Amino acid sequence: MSIYRLLARIVLAACLALGPMLATAQVQDDTARDLLKQLVEANQAEKLGLLKEISETGDERARGWLEAFRGGKLAVVEDTGNVVIVLNNRGRDWEIADALSGDNLGEMSRRDLETVRVNNAMRAQVDGILSVIDLTVTDPQGRLDAARNLLGDVDATLAEQLEARLAEEENADVRAMLANAIAIHRLEQGDAEAIDVLSGSLNPTARAALNTAANGDDPALAAAASKALASIEQKLKINHAAETLYFGLSLGSVLVLAAIGLAITFGVMGVINMAHGELIMLGAYTTWGMQQMLPGQPGLALVLSIPAGFLVAALAGIAIERSVIQFLKGRPLETLLATFGISLILQQLVRTVISPLNRTVVTPEWMSGSIMINEALSLTLNRLYVIGFALVVFAGLMLIMRRTRLGLEVRAVTQNRAMARSMGIKATRVDILTFGLGSGVAGLAGVALSQITNVGPNLGQNYIIDSFMVVVFGGVGNLWGTLVAGLSLGTINQILEPWAGAVLAKIMVLVLIILFIQKRPKGLFPQKGRAAEN
Amino acid sequence: MTSSNMWLLRPLQERSTQIFLGLLTAAVVVVTILHLATPEGSALHVSAYTVTLLGKYLCYALLAVAVDLVWGYLGILSLGHGAFFALGGYAMGMYLMRQIGDRGVYGDPILPDFMVFLNWQELPWYWHGFDMAWFAFAMVLLVPGALAFVFGFLAFRSRVTGVYLSIITQALTFALMLAFFRNEMGFGGNNGLTDFKDILGFDLRSDGTRLGLFIATGIALAVGYVVCRGIVTSKLGRVSVACRDAEARTRFLGYRVERVQLFVFVVSAMLAGVAGALYVPQVGIINPSEFSPLFSIEIVVWVALGGRATLYGAVIGAVLVNYAKTVFTGVMPDAWLFALGALFVLVTVFLPKGIAGLLQKRRKATDDDGANAQEVAA
Numbered sequence: 081m082s083i084y085r086l087l088a089r090i091v092l093a094a095c096l097a098l099g100p101m102l103a104t105a106q107v108q109d110d111t112a113r114d115l116l117k118q119l120v121e122a123n124q125a126e127k128l129g130l131l132k133e134i135s136e137t138g139d140e141r142a143r144g145w146l147e148a149f150r151g152g153k154l155a156v157v158e159d160t161g162n163v164v165i166v167l168n169n170r171g172r173d174w175e176i177a178d179a180l181s182g183d184n185l186g187e188m189s190r191r192d193l194e195t196v197r198v199n200n201a202m203r204a205q206v207d208g209i210l211s212v213i214d215l216t217v218t219d220p221q222g223r224l225d226a227a228r229n230l231l232g233d234v235d236a237t238l239a240e241q242l243e244a245r246l247a248e249e250e251n252a253d254v255r256a257m258l259a260n261a262i263a264i265h266r267l268e269q270g271d272a273e274a275i276d277v278l279s280g281s282l283n284p285t286a287r288a289a290l291n292t293a294a295n296g297d298d299p300a301l302a303a304a305a306s307k308a309l310a311s312i313e314q315k316l317k318i319n320h321a322a323e324t325l326y327f328g329l330s331l332g333s334v335l336v337l338a339a340i341g342l343a344i345t346f347g348v349m350g351v352i353n354m355a356h357g358e359l360i361m362l363g364a365y366t367t368w369g370m371q372q373m374l375p376g377q378p379g380l381a382l383v384l385s386i387p388a389g390f391l392v393a394a395l396a397g398i399a400i401e402r403s404v405i406q407f408l409k410g411r412p413l414e415t416l417l418a419t420f421g422i423s424l425i426l427q428q429l430v431r432t433v434i435s436p437l438n439r440t441v442v443t444p445e446w447m448s449g450s451i452m453i454n455e456a457l458s459l460t461l462n463r464l465y466v467i468g469f470a471l472v473v474f475a476g477l478m479l480i481m482r483r484t485r486l487g488l489e490v491r492a493v494t495q496n497r498a499m500a501r502s503m504g505i506k507a508t509r510v511d512i513l514t515f516g517l518g519s520g521v522a523g524l525a526g527v528a529l530s531q532i533t534n535v536g537p538n539l540g541q542n543y544i545i546d547s548f549m550v551v552v553f554g555g556v557g558n559l560w561g562t563l564v565a566g567l568s569l570g571t572i573n574q575i576l577e578p579w580a581g582a583v584l585a586k587i588m589v590l591v592l593i594i595l596f597i598q599k600r601p602k603g604l605f606p607q608k609g610r611a612a613e614n
Numbered sequence: 615m616t617s618s619n620m621w622l623l624r625p626l627q628e629r630s631t632q633i634f635l636g637l638l639t640a641a642v643v644v645v646t647i648l649h650l651a652t653p654e655g656s657a658l659h660v661s662a663y664t665v666t667l668l669g670k671y672l673c674y675a676l677l678a679v680a681v682d683l684v685w686g687y688l689g690i691l692s693l694g695h696g697a698f699f700a701l702g703g704y705a706m707g708m709y710l711m712r713q714i715g716d717r718g719v720y721g722d723p724i725l726p727d728f729m730v731f732l733n734w735q736e737l738p739w740y741w742h743g744f745d746m747a748w749f750a751f752a753m754v755l756l757v758p759g760a761l762a763f764v765f766g767f768l769a770f771r772s773r774v775t776g777v778y779l780s781i782i783t784q785a786l787t788f789a790l791m792l793a794f795f796r797n798e799m800g801f802g803g804n805n806g807l808t809d810f811k812d813i814l815g816f817d818l819r820s821d822g823t824r825l826g827l828f829i830a831t832g833i834a835l836a837v838g839y840v841v842c843r844g845i846v847t848s849k850l851g852r853v854s855v856a857c858r859d860a861e862a863r864t865r866f867l868g869y870r871v872e873r874v875q876l877f878v879f880v881v882s883a884m885l886a887g888v889a890g891a892l893y894v895p896q897v898g899i900i901n902p903s904e905f906s907p908l909f910s911i912e913i914v915v916w917v918a919l920g921g922r923a924t925l926y927g928a929v930i931g932a933v934l935v936n937y938a939k940t941v942f943t944g945v946m947p948d949a950w951l952f953a954l955g956a957l958f959v960l961v962t963v964f965l966p967k968g969i970a971g972l973l974q975k976r977r978k979a980t981d982d983d984g985a986n987a988q989e990v991a992a
């Protein structure tokens with residue numbers, strides 16, 4: 081649910097509470113009760129007129145009544161003649177509430193109730209009436225949704241009503257939507273002017289109407305419709321490209337997050353950590369654990385798991401460095417094998433201790449839903465957050481490497497260990513901190529990933545090859561390279577996917593990287609200078 | 615014999631090769647005798663199941679020898695040798711599929727079952743020829759060889775070595791795994807190729823055929839070992855060791871490093887292909903999981919445990935680890951990955967030269983003792 085909508089609901093609730101004058105409502109009660117009673121008892125033909133009449137009373141409760149009617153839940157108590165709404169119709173005794181006051185009347189045997197019968201044609205009629213009622217709500221978003229629901233379902237009488245609404249409507253979006261709804265109706269009637277209104281619309285219903293017109297009998301109308309369609313196609317293409325770009329950036333930012341920690345441990349320190357993927361997994365499981373500890377507060381848990389995930393992964397990373405990697409200095413292939421062993425152990429540990437099955441991590445409300453840019457393009461919020469998070473993490477790392485004492489020492493130790501040590505830098509301490517930093521960032525990646533993929537023991541495995549590819553593609557030892565490589569690989573993948581399929585796209589990207597490395601073995605941004613030589 | 619055959623004969627005069635071949639022959643002969651001559655139920659009897667299991671170990675041993683050739687003697691840690699193994703296996707699997715003929719579930723004389731199931735109308739072009747044994751067996755060598763040639767040509771030419779090459783080989787096998795998982799590829803997708811009936815006219819389920827395959831694997835391992843030994847003791851082998859230890863220096867001495875690397879890499883891939891081809895009829899199935907990066911990296915740990923750059927160490931490692939795997943997965947399946955993981959760590963940290971290193975150390979110690987004793991005596 082978008083924030084606008086939530087806000088609008090609160091406003092609406094407030095309005096309802098203050099409400100129109102209670103007195104008028106009281107006066108209306110008797111007429112309303114009569115109408116409803118008639119509605120339940122009337123035959124099919126009469127019902128339509130009664131429905132209209134009810135909707136025209138302008139009563140705040142009309143919507144509730146119509147909805148109850150639509151669901152067949154409107155009933156009359158046979159003894160008293162009271163109109164009630166059935167709340168729960170399971171079993172022998174039904175729970176009912178007074179239709180007018182809304183008071184819960186408890187349960188009543190279903191044999192004492194006369195319920196209304198509704199058929200599908202009637203339901204469609206009610207839907208139309210409901211939409212028109214919705215067009216008058218205070219919330220512009222609600223009006224917009226109502227207008228959108230009407231697209232393609234407008235008949236001559238409704239069109240007149242809509243014209244009247246259009247004259248009163250002030251919100252530009254709602255006006256455009258209403259105009260579209262009317263135009264679709266007019267187009268169906270063969271009105272060529274309606275095409276001008278529709279030509280800018282990205283709405284699928286409008287496009288369908290134009291399509292019908294383009295294939296219709298009237299040649300002039302068909303030609304105009306085809307032209308309008310072409311311009312819509314053009315617009316759609318741009319929107320589609322924007323969407324692909326968005327998905328690409330989102331996938332890319334995930335890759336950047338997964339790879340950026342590796343860019344530090346592998347790129348800067350030269351340590352191959354095949355257990356990097358499992359450090360990501362630990363971060364994701366930390367999020368899950370946090371949410372287990374704070375049930376009912378997924379948002380708070382998620383925010384807290386950012387530092388927690390960092391710490392857990394960083395400590396695990398430091399433990400790995402101290403216990404294994406430090407003994408394998410200068411033997412990269414052995415380091416690769418040993419850390420691979422660690423990754424197997426960590427995976428199996430999670431399988432045995434927690435579960436081999438995927439765990440669900442809840443997405444907090446403020447991260448779910450999407451922002452709608454226009455009819456054809458909407459951006460999912462969780463991915464937007466991940467893109468933002470990736471950029472923040474990247475900026476943070478950049479700052480640490482460039483502007484802090486630690487960053488300076490790390491670069492010094494990487495470029496010339498012996499020289500750095502003779503200048504008084506404690507190389508071992510720098511090793512620990514750097515590895516901890518890279519591992520911690522992997523944990524952060526895990527926290528982010530928990531929001532968009534399944535959290536399971538294989539989570540890390542799925543990202544390790546991709547992450548290495550990103551680092552190699554971007555140029556080892558270069559954080560900018562990792563950013564550019566990650567984002568571009570993600571985008572390329574998304575561009576290839578529609579016409580090659582997900583698996584083939586992935587294969588093509590891998591082959592592409594293999595070929596790329598032929599041309600530039602040191603990646604996009606190779607390190608320059610004497611430090612680069614081995 | 616002409617000198618061109620010399621490199622193959624030379625290893626036969628080596629003591630270590632003689633010992634290895636002797637032990638291998640003895641093992642195969644003993645198993646054969648125990649299987650044929652002892653009655654079923656006797657304590658000494660080796661069941662057909664065990665024969666096949668041993669045959670599987672020997673396939674892995676050949677694969678490990680192939681990996682040791684590139685890792686031990688060329689310094690290239692291939693994390694994608696499972697791909698060559700699986701390709702050889704698929705070539706054999708395709709032959710076996712075609713041998714099924716109309717005995718499949720759907721009874722189609724030409725199309726394998728899974729193609730009928732997918733509603734394919736005719737055989738894809740790359741399946742033609744696999745009904746002929748000689749063609750299929752040639753493909754067992756040629757397909758992995760060709761892939762290794764193209765991949766190696768591109769990689770070595772641009773001097774991609776070390777960790778980079780490892781990661782790229784891993785990506786290669788990963789990409790192939792994804793590809794073979796696709797049904798559209800025409801290799802049976804997820805399920806792979808299975809339900810084989812016979813090979814060269816022999817029923818695959820009969821004990822005789824199983825024993826025959828086991829012996830054939832033993833011979834293949836012996837030949838593969840001798841070929842590798844021949845290569846590493848030849849001049850080319852010495853250059854390859856030089857590449858491993860100081861690539862730049864070898865290049866500056868005027869050797870075409872990339873050609874040496876390419877040759878050894880292709881030979882190794884072909885050996886892996888043969889191992890895969892012998893593996894498939896014995897286990898009765900080939901599916902894309904053989905391409906998984908985990909399998910490829912497991913091979914490396916066999917070699918690491920046995921001791922790299924010894925060849926016989928690779929054989930010891932492959933048999934030991936796989937025996938342990940059989941035992942573990944039977945007794946406590948959950949513990950196997952812990953054990954394997956621990957093996958990776960312990961071997962690399964505490965046993966960098968593997969079991970072979972231990973053996974050599976011991977022999978050296980006894981030699982030294984002997985020398986000292988002689989000195990004292992003199």
